[in-house]
Each structure stands twice: as C-alpha cells, then as structure tokens.
Amino acid sequence: MASTRTRTAGTKGVPRAEREEQLLTAAVEEFGRRGYGGASMAAIAERVGVTKPLLYQYFGSKDALYAAALERVAGSLTRALTAALAPGVTSLGTPLSVLGAIFTTLEGRRHAWFVLYDRTLPAAGALREAAERHRAAIDVLAAAGSAEFLAARGIADPLDSDALKHLWTGTVSTLVTWWIHHPGESAQEMAERCRRLITAIVA
Amino acid sequence: MASTRTRTAGTKGVPRAEREEQLLTAAVEEFGRRGYGGASMAAIAERVGVTKPLLYQYFGSKDALYAAALERVAGSLTRALTAALAPGVTSLGTPLSVLGAIFTTLEGRRHAWFVLYDRTLPAAGALREAAERHRAAIDVLAAAGSAEFLAARGIADPLDSDALKHLWTGTVSTLVTWWIHHPGESAQEMAERCRRLITAIVA
DNA sequence: CAGTGAACTGACCTCGGGGTCAGTTCACCC
C-alpha cells in the first residue's frame, strides 16, 4: 500500500557527479542574476528539483558553492581569452576578438559574467579576495593592451593606464548587461554590433 | 540621583528637519555602498547616533527611505547635468563637461551614484520602476548625444544608438568606481584625466 | 533476500534584519 503515497525521500537515480554539475550550473545562473547576497541556497536547489540538504551535502556551504561557481566561470573565460589572444595580433583588432570570445563563451549563460564581477560581495572576506584574484588573472591581459594603446598615443602615466584598463572591463560588463536585455541578439550579432560601434568611436 | 544614570531616552535637541537631513545623507551613503539589499536600517540610524524607531518614525519604511535617497541623488544630478548641457555646445566637448558636472556633484559622496545605478534592486517592484524612471530622465540627455554621434558617422541603427547610450552611462559608472578606489583624486583631477583618456581614444 | 551505501528529504535550530509598541526624557509655554 506504500505505492499510493507520493515518493518523497529516496534516490532519484542521478549520480553525484551529474547532480553536482546541474547544481553548479544553477548556482552560476542564480549568483549571476541576484548576486552573492541576493541568491538563496533553497532557490538554487529548487532550480534542479532538489532540496537544500543535498546541496549542502555536496558543496558544504554557500561560500564554497560560490567559490566553485567562480572557479568554473573564471576557468572557461580565461581559457577562451588566452586562446583568442594567442595569435599575437596586437593591432586594434584585438579587443574585437576578445569581445567575440567572451560573447561565445557566455552564450546560453550570459549572467555568468556577473559571478566574476559581483558588486554585492561583502567588502571583507576570502570570497572577495578569490574573486579579485580571478579577475586579476583576466585583467593582466587587458592591462598589457591598455598600456600599449596609450603608449602608442604618447601617454605614459601608469594611473591613466590603470584607469583605461578598468574602463575596458567596465565596458565589457556594460555590453553584457545590454546583451542580457536583448535576448534575441546572438553572440555573432553582438560581436558585429561591437565592431561597428568601436570603429565608429575610435575612427 | 537620576543624574548618575546615563541618559538613554529623551530628546537630544536636534529638530526633526535637521535629523531627517542627517539620516538621508547617511542613507545615501549606506545604500550607495552596500546596495538596497545589503544596507541595514539599523546601520543607517547608527551612523547618525540614533536608533531604528526614530528612523522609522521619520521615513516610514526602508522602501520610502530608499525612494527619498533616490529622489535626492537624482535631483542634484539632473540639475547639474541640465546646467552643464545648457550652453548647447554639441561638439565632442559635451561628454567632458558632463563628466565634470558629475564629478563635482559627487565630490564628497561618490557612492551616491550607485543609489541610482543599483544592480541589487529586486527585479519586480515599485522601487525598481522609480529608479528606472529617474535614470530615464538622465538617459534622455545621453540618448540625444549618442544618436547624434553615430549619425555623424553614418550609422542610423536605433539599436546601435541605444547600445552606445548604455555604453556611455556604463562608462560613467566605471569611472566613478575607479574614482572611489582612488580617494586622493579630486574632481578636477578626474575630469582632467578623462579629458586625456577620451581624446586619446577618439583621436 | 538480507545488507550496505549512496541519493535524497522533512523538520528543525539560529540569527540577522525589517518593523512595532509602550514608554521616557526633555524643551517650551502658560
């Protein structure tokens, strides 16, 4: 007679590795959308059709889950960017190929970008440091480009160069935000639009 | 013998108008720093040396306080920008004077900008709408400039123009963020630095 | 078919933050 009762506890046949994968994907989405503070563990679990305790059993804590999400996003982004920068083309085409790589990587998970660039993170704490460390790894690439860009125009002030670097990463954030508000736009279309805008601005 | 006891309740001689002023200033600072979700009413009250109930007696609710903070920031910003745009100089010097006006307005309360541009606001709700309404009033100015800029370069796509508008407001946010991280920089120095960078980019 | 371990949950604890109430102290005015 136990058959009439709707099953509650008990395995659903999903192995741990696969479930972790699903949960991590949900975490990236949720953290990216609401930020660290705004996201709730229950909501992340529910996205996968599972409850909090399992999420905690697999990831330990909210901080650890965020760290894992950060690792994943930063990893794929860093890989894509170093690949895009490999050719060594140091002209003005570089930022375009960087944008293309970012859009392609983010296609289907556009909010992921904001796991890396989360203004919600508590000012003090290991999480903030981890995020900054990952960002730094990416910013190094932008820093070189910025300094070179300015040097070619006769500006050597290191603070100017630093500001330009921030301007660039900020621009990427802005573009991703705009992209999120225009879901119909594909990665290719975005890249094309950016090519048009950048050439218009710099020309 | 009541004199030995440290006073707790009872007026401190600060009239309501003045206290509201102090609380509003504290709210702008706190909301700008931590975002709507991250800021706490108790912290805002404590900044002024007062407790929660008084804050609630004067402003009613967290939403109402945020709305008031929004109103104040948007008001001073809109005033400063329309004044800066009044001369009608439609050359490339316009964005520079806009930046100058913004930096001057924000001097001493740099975080205030992020009350207007708060990524933490709940997606649904009157607060989000209010913020967007105030932003729109400012964006109108940016929109005209963006369209004009692109038209002069032979681009008429309205989506391109919209994207450029976002790019511009995003750039301002990025610059303010950088400014916050460099407290020594004065508003004038920031304006000068931006002049250098923008001419380098566009030239 | 009994035993084992992995997958999974309901119910609970705790703590911080929004919001409220019943006051208490003070300044001012007659």
Add this chain to the structure above:
DNA sequence: GGGTGAACTGACCCCGAGGTCAGTTCACTG
C-alpha cells in the same frame, strides 16, 4: 511649576535564509 508635545529608546515580534540532523527510499551486491 504643571502640562503638552516633540525627540528619542529598549524590548519585542516575525520572517526568511544559512545550516544541520535524523532519518527514508532506492540500487546493487553477495
């Protein structure tokens, strides 16, 4: 000097979110 109202607080309620525990169901193996 007593009354009135404004300025102000300690203590409280409630809820949502992080985190935990004691299980329950299932697949797999001997």
